[in-house]
Every structure is written in C-alpha cells, then in structure tokens.
Amino acid sequence: xxxxxxxxxxxxxxxxxxxxxxxxxPEIRIVNVDVLTYAGNLENLKDVPLDxxxxxxxxxxxxxxxxxxxxxxxxxAVVHFAAESHVDRSIEDASAFLRxxxxxxxxxxxxxxxxxxEKFVHVSTDEVYGSLxxxxxxxxxxxxxxxxxxxxxxxxxxxxxxxxxxxxxxxGIITRCSNNYGPYQFPEKLIPLMISNATEDKPLPIYGDxxxxxxxxxxxxxxxxxxxxxxxxxxxxxxxxxxxxELTNMAVVKAILKSVDKPESLITFVTDRKGHDQRYAxxxxxxxxxxxxxxxxDFEEGLKRTVDWxxxxxxxxxxxxxxxxxxxxxxxxxxxxxx
Ligand code: NAD
Ligand code: TYD
Numbered sequence: 001x002x003x004x005x006x007x008x009x010x011x012x013x014x015x016x017x018x019x020x021x022x023x024x025x026p027e028i029r030i031v032n033v034d035v036l037t038y039a040g041n042l043e044n045l046k047d048v049p050l051d052x053x054x055x056x057x058x059x060x061x062x063x064x065x066x067x068x069x070x071x072x073x074x075x076x077a078v079v080h081f082a083a084e085s086h087v088d089r090s091i092e093d094a095s096a097f098l099r100x101x102x103x104x105x106x107x108x109x110x111x112x113x114x115x116x117x118e119k120f121v122h123v124s125t126d127e128v129y130g131s132l133x134x135x136x137x138x139x140x141x142x143x144x145x146x147x148x149x150x151x152x153x154x155x156x157x158x159x160x161x162x163x164x165x166x167x168x169x170x171x172g173i174i175t176r177c178s179n180n181y182g183p184y185q186f187p188e189k190l191i192p193l194m195i196s197n198a199t200e201d202k203p204l205p206i207y208g209d210x211x212x213x214x215x216x217x218x219x220x221x222x223x224x225x226x227x228x229x230x231x232x233x234x235x236x237x238x239x240x241x242x243x244x245x246e247l248t249n250m251a252v253v254k255a256i257l258k259s260v261d262k263p264e265s266l267i268t269f270v271t272d273r274k275g276h277d278q279r280y281a282x283x284x285x286x287x288x289x290x291x292x293x294x295x296x297x298d299f300e301e302g303l304k305r306t307v308d309w310x311x312x313x314x315x316x317x318x319x320x321x322x323x324x325x326x327x328x329x330x331x332x333x334x335x336x337x338x339x
C-alpha cells in the first residue's frame with residue numbers, strides 16, 4: 001500500500017485534499033501531520049475514520065527530532081501544505097511564518113530525504129511572484145518578487161525545495177496556486193469572512209478601494225491539480241495552478257451579498273492593507289499541457305456551492321468564532337500530546 005504523508009491536513013486546503021483522496025484514491029494510506037495552530041481544525045475531518053488508511057499525528061513540522069520519532073513507518077511520498085497562511089497576520093508578526101514556512105519546509109525536506117520518498121509536492125502560492133499591473137499573467141518563468149512577509153517566507157521555502165533538487169537530486173515538485181475558496185476555509189479570509197459577516201448583518205470590511213484583483217479557484221480544483229502533480233509531475237518542475245476567474249474584491253463581495261440576499265449598505269471601506277498587492281493572475285497552460293489540469297467549475301457555480309455550504313454549516317464557523325473548535329482534539333484524541 002502506498003503511504004502518503006500530508007502536512008497541514010487539518011487546515012483548509014489540506015482537509016479538502018484528504019477528502020478528495022478518500023474519494024479518488026481510497027487505496028492510499030494517509031498520515032496527516034498537523035500541530036493544530038488556530039488554523040488547524042480536526043472537525044474538518046470528523047467524517048474520516050482513524051483506520052488502516054488514515055492516521056493523525058499532532059506534531060510541529062519545525063521540530064525535526066519530534067517528527068522523526070513520531071513518524072515510525074515507511075513513507076512513500078509527501079504533500080506539504082503546512083504553513084502560516086494569512087498575509088495580515090504576517091504583517092503583524094512574521095516570526096511564526098519564518099519558523100513554520102522556512103525552517104519547517106527544510107525539516108520536511110531533510111526527513112523526506114531520509115525516508116527516501118519517491119515524490120515531494122510542495123504546495124506554494126502565486127503570491128511569490130509579487131504583484132501584476134493591469135496586464136499580463138504569472139508564468140513559471142516570472143521572477144520571484146514577494147511583497148509580504150507571508151509571500152517572502154513561501155518564496156524562501158520554494159527556493160529551499162529547488163536547492164534540494166539541484167544539490168541532492170531531491171524529487172521535489174512545486175505547485176503555485178491562486179486564491180482558493182470553498183468549504184472549511186477559516187473565516188479570516190475574504191470569502192468566508194464576508195459570508196459569515198453578511199449572515200450576521202455585520203459590516204463587510206473592504207481594504208482600500210476594493211479594486212484589487214485576485215484569481216479565484218474552487219478548492220477541489222486546486223486539490224486535483226496537486227494530485228496530478230503528485231502522480232504525473234516531474235521532479236524539479238514548477239506548475240502554476242489557477243481558476244481563470246479574475247475578479248475585484250468589490251465584485252466578489254457584491255456577489256456574496258446578492259447570494260445571501262443582504263444589502264450593499266453592509267459594505268464598509270477600511271484602511272488598506274500595507275503593501276497590498278494589486279493584482280494576481282495565473283497562466284496555467286503548462287499544467288494543462290503537462291498534467292491535464294483543468295478547472296471543473298467557474299466562479300459563479302463555485303460561489304453558489306460555497307455560500308450554500310456556509311449557510312448549511314453555520315455551527316462549524318460559529319464554533320470557530322467562539323473558540324469551541326479548539327477543544328475537539330482533547331475530546332476525541334484523549335491526552336494532548338503537545339503538552
Ligand atoms: P491554513 O492556514 O488553512 O492551514 C494550515 C495548516 O497547517 C493548519 O492545519 C495548521 O494547523 C497547520 N500548521 C501550521 N503550522 C504548522 C506547524 N508548524 N507544524 C504542523 N502543522 C502546522 O492554510 P491553507 O489555506 O489550507 O493553505 C495550505 C497551503 O496552501 C499553504 O502552504 C499555503 O501557503 C498554500 N496556498 C494557499 C492558498 C489559499 O488561497 N488558501 C493559495 C495557494 C497556496
Ligand atoms: P485574503 O483572503 O486575505 O487572501 P490574500 O491576501 O492571500 O489574497 O484576501 C483576499 C483579498 O481581499 C485581498 O486583496 C485583501 C482583501 N480583503 C479585504 O478587502 N477585506 C478583508 O477583510 C480581507 C480578509 C481581505
């Protein structure tokens with residue numbers, strides 16, 4: 001049986017990836033390593049039974065010794081999601097971003113080399129390319145030019161993977177994806193924050209003039225791109241993944257208000273994010289050609305599914321807002337191994 005180690009599997013994209021693997025590749029054994037920061041939520045995986053095909057290990061990826069001891073089995077491949085992921089938090093304090101995103105990635109590379117893995121997919125972001133003007137798209141050849149501590153730490157992690165490929169013939173593959181949305185996204189990110197605030201008739205804070213542009217991808221489409229990179233990607237290669245859905249933040253927020261039938265008067269302009277990247281847009285033709293990657297749904301359909309999910313699962317995000325979700329591990333897994 002193939003054993004795949006997934007880091008950060010209790011987060012937004014990682015948990016969607018585990019659900020996708022259970023559906024698409026039920027024969028794979030998954031070892032999920034996650035330290036459960038504020039962004040890690042095991043309620044995202046409550047339908048995935050702990051059995052021969054799924055194991056959870058609570059561990060910090062930046063702690064080489066602890067991880068080496070905890071993972072006491074043969075690992076065939078790694079998909080590395082674990083990261084600090086919120087730009088605004090990185091502007092407040094970059095230290096956790098450096099520890100997890102940079103040191104944590106080097107630890108994962110070192111352990112993956114010791115496990116002699118066949119593939120290591122490093123899940124990165126289009127934000128490493130910096131910001132675009134009105135024209136053009138990011139290709140895999142676009143120079144790396146990050147503007148936030150978050151994107152700088154992700155760029156550093158990409159370079160560490162690249163260096164391992166060059167130095168050790170490490171089977172590292174890098175994916176760089178645009179902004180994801182869908183179920184289980186922590187309600188500090190634009191789309192779930194706006195859906196939950198609108199539902200509660202709270203103000204919807206738009207940074208600056210709301211004209212910044214993001215390219216939105218349905219999370220399952222990103223997860224499928226990662227699976228394709230794992231199965232068909234070539235070591236040392238970078239694959240851009242995107243949703244071909246460029247929209248201003250204002251357009252996204254207005255679409256959300258329309259779908260939950262709330263007034264635009266809830267929109268509130270607030271101070272702009274420092275160093276706010278103007279526009280991200282991805283050229284994913286290389287992944288289309290080499291991996292057979294494609295998006296399955298457009299933004300209109302994806303937003304409808306997302307809004308429906310947040311409306312049907314209000315208790316999920318309410319438990320995040322009250323902090324109750326943090327108790328899940330202790331209640332279901334017994335002793336807190338991190339103490
Ligand atoms: P997330 O913040 O929702 O989840 C991150 C997960 O990593 C959490 O479960 C957290 O507990 C875990 N984690 C954090 N520090 C850890 C540590 N030291 N040890 C072990 N686990 C740790 O993030 P996400 O949105 O799911 O993003 C996953 C990956 O995808 C990240 O690498 C991110 O850079 C990348 N990415 C995200 C997007 C997006 O739109 N969200 C787009 C492109 C790429
Ligand atoms: P975010 O979801 O934080 O993703 P990223 O910064 O990684 O692209 O933000 C998406 C866009 O929405 C970004 O341009 C910042 C903007 N934004 C707001 O206008 N208001 C908010 O409250 C948040 C969280 C984001």
